Amino acid sequence: MNGEPVHALRGVSLEIRQGDYAAIVGPSGCGKSTLLQLLGGIDTPTAGSVELLGTRLEGMSDRELTRLRLTRIGFVFQRFHLLPVLTALENVELPMAEAGVARAERRTRARELLGYVGLEGRADHRATQLSGGEMQRVAIARALANRPAIILADEPTGELDAATGRGILDLFQRLAADGSTLVVVTHDERLAAEAGRVIHMLDGHIVDDVAGSAFRVPRSEGTPVEERSSGIEGAPSANAEPGTRNAER
Amino acid sequence: MTANPLRNLARHPIRSGLALAGIAVTTAMLLDMVLLAGGIERSFERMLLGRGYQIRISPKGTLPFDTEATIPGIGGLVRAILADSGVVRAGAVLGTSVYARRGDTLVTLFGYGIDPASQAQYQPQEGADLAEGDTTGLLLSVPAARLIGVGLGDSVTLVGRLDPQVAAAAVERRLAVRGIVRWLYDYRGQPSVGAVIPVMQDLSRLRVEDRASAVVVQARTDAEAEQVSRRLQNRFPLLEINSVADLVAHFRERLVYFRQLSYILGTISLVVTVLLVSTLMTITVNERLGEIATLRAIGVARSSIVRGVMAEGTALTLVGGLLGIGLGTVTARYLDRILTSFPGLPAAISFFVPNPASLTVAAGVLLATGVIAGAYPALIAARAPIAATLRTEAT
Numbered sequence: 001m002n003g004e005p006v007h008a009l010r011g012v013s014l015e016i017r018q019g020d021y022a023a024i025v026g027p028s029g030c031g032k033s034t035l036l037q038l039l040g041g042i043d044t045p046t047a048g049s050v051e052l053l054g055t056r057l058e059g060m061s062d063r064e065l066t067r068l069r070l071t072r073i074g075f076v077f078q079r080f081h082l083l084p085v086l087t088a089l090e091n092v093e094l095p096m097a098e099a100g101v102a103r104a105e106r107r108t109r110a111r112e113l114l115g116y117v118g119l120e121g122r123a124d125h126r127a128t129q130l131s132g133g134e135m136q137r138v139a140i141a142r143a144l145a146n147r148p149a150i151i152l153a154d155e156p157t158g159e160l161d162a163a164t165g166r167g168i169l170d171l172f173q174r175l176a177a178d179g180s181t182l183v184v185v186t187h188d189e190r191l192a193a194e195a196g197r198v199i200h201m202l203d204g205h206i207v208d209d210v211a212g213s214a215f216r217v218p219r220s221e222g223t224p225v226e227e228r229s230s231g232i233e234g235a236p237s238a239n240a241e242p243g244t245r246n247a248e249r
Numbered sequence: 250m251t252a253n254p255l256r257n258l259a260r261h262p263i264r265s266g267l268a269l270a271g272i273a274v275t276t277a278m279l280l281d282m283v284l285l286a287g288g289i290e291r292s293f294e295r296m297l298l299g300r301g302y303q304i305r306i307s308p309k310g311t312l313p314f315d316t317e318a319t320i321p322g323i324g325g326l327v328r329a330i331l332a333d334s335g336v337v338r339a340g341a342v343l344g345t346s347v348y349a350r351r352g353d354t355l356v357t358l359f360g361y362g363i364d365p366a367s368q369a370q371y372q373p374q375e376g377a378d379l380a381e382g383d384t385t386g387l388l389l390s391v392p393a394a395r396l397i398g399v400g401l402g403d404s405v406t407l408v409g410r411l412d413p414q415v416a417a418a419a420v421e422r423r424l425a426v427r428g429i430v431r432w433l434y435d436y437r438g439q440p441s442v443g444a445v446i447p448v449m450q451d452l453s454r455l456r457v458e459d460r461a462s463a464v465v466v467q468a469r470t471d472a473e474a475e476q477v478s479r480r481l482q483n484r485f486p487l488l489e490i491n492s493v494a495d496l497v498a499h500f501r502e503r504l505v506y507f508r509q510l511s512y513i514l515g516t517i518s519l520v521v522t523v524l525l526v527s528t529l530m531t532i533t534v535n536e537r538l539g540e541i542a543t544l545r546a547i548g549v550a551r552s553s554i555v556r557g558v559m560a561e562g563t564a565l566t567l568v569g570g571l572l573g574i575g576l577g578t579v580t581a582r583y584l585d586r587i588l589t590s591f592p593g594l595p596a597a598i599s600f601f602v603p604n605p606a607s608l609t610v611a612a613g614v615l616l617a618t619g620v621i622a623g624a625y626p627a628l629i630a631a632r633a634p635i636a637a638t639l640r641t642e643a644t
Contacts, residue, residue: 033640042546043636062551070548077639081543085256098549142547154639 008034009045010204016150016183021176023192024185026201032185033154035201039183040073040152041065053149070099074143078155080135082127088114088138089123095145106145113141117171133164140171151175153184157191169194254557254564261533268529269569275518275525276573276615281581281601282515283611286508288602293500296597297493299433300369302338303474304466304481305496306330307489312499314344314434319460320488323446327364327464329484335468335477340367341461343446345453348408348419349397355408356396359441361388361432362449362461369433369465371443376401376428384448387424390432393440401426407442409452420452437589437596515611519618522566526622530562534626541630542638555627562623563616570615 008031016022016039024032037043038050041057042065050057053072057065069075082091089110096106114123117137127135136156143151156172157165169191176182176196184191192198200208258265297305306326308318320326323341330339343362348355361370365379371388379386387405389397399405402425409420424444432441443449450456466481468474478492491499501508534541541554581601588600 034636037636037639040546042639066545066548066550068548069546070550073548075543075546077543077546079539081540083540083544085253085260094544094549095547098553146548 007046008204009038012048012204012206014199014206014209016181018181019176019179021172021180021182021196022184022199023195023197024183024199024201025187025192026207028187030201031204032201036152036154036183036185039150040075041069070095071146072149074146074148074151076136076139076143076151076153076156078158080127080132080139080159082130082135082138082142084126084128087124087126088119088130088134088141091127091138092141092145095142099146101146109145110141113144114138116144117141131164132160133167136160136164136168137171140168140175150181150183153182153186155186155188156184157186157188166190254561255568257533257557257561258565258568264529264532265565268525268565269572271525272522272566272569273572273576275522276570277577277580278518279515279522279611279615280574280577280608281584282511282518283607284577284581284601284603286511286515287604287607289504289507289598289600290497290501291602291604292597292599294493294497295602296433296595297369297496299372299597300465302369302465302467303471303493304468304478305491305493306464306466306481306485307462307491309487309489311489312491312496313463317462319343319455319462320464321458321460323459323461323464325459326485326488330464330466330481333477333480333484335473335480336466337469338367338467339464340364340369341446341464342368342370343449343453343455343461345449345455345462346410347442347449347452348410349393349442350406350408351397356440358393358396358407359435359439360407360449360452361441361443362446362453363443364446367465367467371430371432374429374431376426378428378430379443379445382445383427384445385424386427386444388428388430388443389426390435390439390441391429392438393442394426394429396440399426401429405442407444407452409454420454422448422452424448433597434595436592436594439596519614522569522615522618523622526562526565526619527625529565530558530623530626531629533561534558534630538630538633538638539641541633542635545633545635546639551631555631558627558630559620559623562626563619566615566619566622570612570619 012031012035014035024035026032034043038045041050041052041060044058052068055068057068060068083094086094089107092110092113093106096109101109111120111123114120117140119134119137119141122130122134127138130138136159140156153172157168160168165188169188172182172184172191173194184195186192198210199206200210305313306320307313307315308320311318327339327341330336341362341364345360345362347358347360349358363370363379364381365383366381379388387407389399394400397405404423404425406421406423411419422444430443432439432443435441446461447456450460466477468477474492475494478490478495482490544554545551585599585601589596589598
C-alpha cells in the first residue's frame with residue numbers, strides 16, 4: 001500500500017472502571033472496533049499504552065496475550081463465530097477446555113451459563129441448529145466461561161433483527177446489573193441508550209464521554225494513564241477494577 | 250479447528266468425500282507399488298525355499314532350467330556333495346520334453362526326472378509319492394492328467410523326444426500313475442509329469458552319461474547355506490553353484506527396472522496425496538479464517554490451532570489411507586491374476602506380496618505425508634492476523 005499511513009485512533013485516552021457498562025458509538029470507520037481490539041489485546045497500538053489489571057499489554061508475548069484474553073477478557077462478536085460442528089454446550093466449554101479446566105467442572109459451568117442466557121434446553125443442539133439470537137446468547141455464555149474481568153462486545157446486535165436484538169440488550173442489562181464490566185461497540189441506539197456510559201467517537205478521536213448515570217471520565221490527549229483492574233470470581237459476572245486505556249493507532 | 254477433526258471433515262461432506270476418494274486411490278497405488286517393489290522377489294525366494302533346499306547346482310554359466318544344458322555323471326556328483334559335512338540332502342533333477350500317447354496322437358508334456366527322496370520340485374496332492382527306485386511309477390500334474398485323460402492307477406505311455414540326429418526310434422515307457430502332484434515351478438496350466446531320474450534319462454537318451462539338469466542341496470541350517478555353497482563352489486569350480494540368496498540377487502538384477510518403476514509410481518502417489526491434502530486443508534483454512542481469528546481472539550493458543558489443522562489433515566489421510574488399503578488389496582489381487590497368467594511364469598510366483606516391514610514403513614510414510622501436508626495450511630492458520638481478519642469478516 002502506498003500513501004500516508006492512516007491512524008485509526010489518535011490521542012485516545014480512556015479509563016474503564018469496574019462495573020462500567022460503556023457503549024462506544026460513532027459513524028462507521030471512526031475507530032470503534034479498533035479501540036475495542038486494542039482494549040482486548042488482539043491489536044497493538046503504534047504509540048501509547050494499554051493496561052489491563054495493572055499489566056501493560058505492550059511488550060507482552062503472543063503467548064502471554066493469548067493467555068490474558070483467555071482468562072481475563074470475554075469477547076462477543078457481531079458474527080457469533082461459534083464452531084458449527086460443536087453443540088452449544090461444547091462451544092461454551094471450549095475456552096474452559098483451552099484453559100485446562102477439568103471436564104466435569106467445565107461441563108457443569110457451561111450448563112449453568114447456558115441456563116443464565118436462557119438456553120438450557122438447547123445445550124445439545126449444534127450451533128447450526130440455533131437461531132441468530134440463540135447463537136449470540138451462546139457466544140455470550142462462551143465469553144463468560146472463564147470468569148473474565150471484562151467483556152468486550154463488537155456490534156453484538158448487528159446481525160440480529162430488532163426483536164431478537166432486544167433479547168440480547170436485555171441480557172447485557174442483566175449482566176450489567178449483576179456487576180459485569182462491559183464495553184460494547186454499537187450502532188444500536190437502544191443499546192447505547194441503556195448503557196451507563198456512552199463514548200462518542202469521530203475520526204479516531206473520542207469526542208464525548210457521557211457518564212449515563214454514575215460518572216463522567218475526563219480525557220487527556222496523548223498522556224498515558226496507568227490502569228489497574230482485577231476480575232472478580234463467580235459466574236457469570238465480568239468485573240473490573242478501575243482502569244484506563246491510552247492508545248494511538 | 251479445535252473440534253474433533255472428523256466432525257470438521259463432515260462440514261463439507263461432498264468435498265471431503267472427493268478428497269478421501271482421491272487419497273484412497275493414491276494410497277491404493279502406493280500400497281500396490283510397495284507390494285510390487287519387493288513382492289516378486291519374496292515370492293521367488295519363498296518358491297525356491299518351499300521344500301527347504303537352499304542351494305542349486307547347474308551347468309557352468311547357467312541358472313537352473315535356464316537352458317537345456319546338463320551335467321554329466323550326476324550320481325557321482327550327488328554322492329560327492331553328500332560327503333560335505335554341512336549337507337543334509339542332495340538330489341538331482343532332470344527337465345526335458347516328453348510325449349504321452351492319447352489314442353492315436355501324442356501330446357507334449359514337460360518331464361521331470363526326480364529323486365523322490367531328495368526333491369524340491371513338487372508337493373504331493375493326491376495318491377502316493379514315488380518310492381525310491383520305482384521305475385514304473387509316474388506323477389502327474391492336474392493339467393497333465395486332464396490333457397492325457399487319465400487318473401490315479403491308470404497307465405500312461407511316455408514317448409521320448411525324437412532327435413533327428415539320432416537314427417533310432419524314440420524310446421517308449423509304459424508307466425502307472427501313482428499320484429497327482431503340484432509342480433512348484435510350473436506355469437499355470439502346464440502339463441507336467443515326473444518319474445525317477447533313470448526313467449527320464451532313458452526317455453531323453455541321457456542315461457549313458459548319467460546327465461541331469463541340476464542338483465538341489467539342503468544345508469544343515471539356513472545360516473550354514475552360504476558357507477556350504479562357497480565350499481561346494483571351491484570344490485566344483487566347473488559348475489554353477491548358487492544359494493537361494495544368490496539366485497534372488499540374480500533375479501533382483503533382472504528386475505531392477507521393475508523396482509525403479511514401482512518406486513517412481515509410489516513416490517508420485519505420495520506427492521499427489523500431499524497435494525490433495527494440502528490443497529483441501531488450505532481451502533478449508535482460508536474459508537475458516539474468521540473462525541480461526543475468533544478462536545485466537547477468545548484465547549485459543551496458536552499451538553492449539555496448528556494442532557487442530559494438522560489433526561484434520563492427518564485424519565483425512567488416515568481415513569483415506571484405510572479406504573485405500575481396501576482398494577489396493579482388491580486391485581493387487583486383480584493385477585496379480587493378470588500378471589501371473591503370463592506364459593512361462595511359474596504359477597507359484599506372486600507379484601504383490603505383503604511384507605510387514607515395508608507395509609509398516611509405507612504406513613509411516615503415509616502418516617508423515619498427512620502431517621506434512623497439513624503443515625502449510627496450519628502455518629496459514631497460525632499466522633492469521635486476528636484484528637485484520639476480524640475487520641475483514643465484519644465487512
